[in-house]
Amino acid sequence: MTDKKLSSIKHLAKRYARATGLTQVQALDLVAGKLGFANWTKLVSASKNDWTPDPEQIASVEEFVRQAFPLEDFQTGNAEAMARRFEFLGQAKHGVIGGHSYRLQVVSHDVIMAGDGWSIKVPENPGAAPIVQTSPENDRHCPVFDPEFLQKALGLANDLAVQVRGEISTDWPRRSTKPDSNGIVRHPLWGDESDLWFCMHCDGKITGTQIAKNLWHCPGCGASPLDIFETAFWCEDDGTSLPPVKVDGGVDRGEPDFRVVDDRPKIELNSEKITLLLRSALLDDATNITERLGALQALISVDDENDVCIALEEDLWPEGKEPVQALIVAAQLGIEIELVSMWSTIPFHWPGIGETTSSTSDYTQMMLDAYAQYDGSPDRKTDE
Numbered sequence: 001m002t003d004k005k006l007s008s009i010k011h012l013a014k015r016y017a018r019a020t021g022l023t024q025v026q027a028l029d030l031v032a033g034k035l036g037f038a039n040w041t042k043l044v045s046a047s048k049n050d051w052t053p054d055p056e057q058i059a060s061v062e063e064f065v066r067q068a069f070p071l072e073d074f075q076t077g078n079a080e081a082m083a084r085r086f087e088f089l090g091q092a093k094h095g096v097i098g099g100h101s102y103r104l105q106v107v108s109h110d111v112i113m114a115g116d117g118w119s120i121k122v123p124e125n126p127g128a129a130p131i132v133q134t135s136p137e138n139d140r141h142c143p144v145f146d147p148e149f150l151q152k153a154l155g156l157a158n159d160l161a162v163q164v165r166g167e168i169s170t171d172w173p174r175r176s177t178k179p180d181s182n183g184i185v186r187h188p189l190w191g192d193e194s195d196l197w198f199c200m201h202c203d204g205k206i207t208g209t210q211i212a213k214n215l216w217h218c219p220g221c222g223a224s225p226l227d228i229f230e231t232a233f234w235c236e237d238d239g240t241s242l243p244p245v246k247v248d249g250g251v252d253r254g255e256p257d258f259r260v261v262d263d264r265p266k267i268e269l270n271s272e273k274i275t276l277l278l279r280s281a282l283l284d285d286a287t288n289i290t291e292r293l294g295a296l297q298a299l300i301s302v303d304d305e306n307d308v309c310i311a312l313e314e315d316l317w318p319e320g321k322e323p324v325q326a327l328i329v330a331a332q333l334g335i336e337i338e339l340v341s342m343w344s345t346i347p348f349h350w351p352g353i354g355e356t357t358s359s360t361s362d363y364t365q366m367m368l369d370a371y372a373q374y375d376g377s378p379d380r381k382t383d384e
């Protein structure tokens, strides 16, 4: 195995250690375990021989690290048991409902169920409704529109979501999900305790009971535990004036949210893209360096209706030369072109030199030689 591969695995283990609070040695052993070794030392000695991880194994370690819980009490858990559970959660299950096959998996604590042209997402946030997505091209034939299919599919996805949420809360301190008699709860990630919390995302004020019930997602806007803080440090009055979140959360919001997502690639012609294509076509039309400079220097303006005016420099584009390719491209795009001549300061003297060659390096040399004859350096201003 290359040193680069080994150090990228090491890097992943370090990230895992940072996220979980494990020591680096523990994290290295855990990652080695993911790759089928008893510990890190065994992996290193195997790598000195012939062993090298395949891209799939690297991807599975990356996913493992990505799903790491930033939990302080992870340290007390059995690393091996944790590794097995992550594997279980990360694995996709395959199945069939009413002849339609599906894939069910957990991605960053959300449950995703997907089939041909449809997907169902049950978010980690217990207060959020499941999202059913379809694509427009097979919208009508999607099994998710069959109530019986949808009910079964949602049942499976919801069951897994309950399991995932259960796993999350067992890893949290008890005080994070069970308020004490004064309603004080402990933030599962930051560890501070309070009976009042603030959502940085929607500026809502949330009680300890509300936030614990909603698995530390904002009951108002659904923001994740990362956005929940004990003080609203971003407000001048530390959040005293912020409005309380009225929704209770923690209850199933019931009906899934149907969305049609059209992810087919579409072209949106704007002035930038039209200009790019036309300039490229002008370059096709250019037969020597002078004309190529003319194409690069042409002023192409596109109006609101996508009609175009191309101004070509008189000294760099022969009078009367039709830019045939540009006209063809314009016709393909269904736009009108107006051609005009302009006269401006050209970048180098003697444009005729460029008409004799189609090589930029030849042109450059001839142009420099010409300047040298006049004892002028090319960086001297040519228009003085």
Ligand SMILES: [Zn+2]
Pocket: 199, 200, 201, 202, 203, 204, 218, 219, 220, 221, 222, 223
């Ligand atoms: Zn919020």
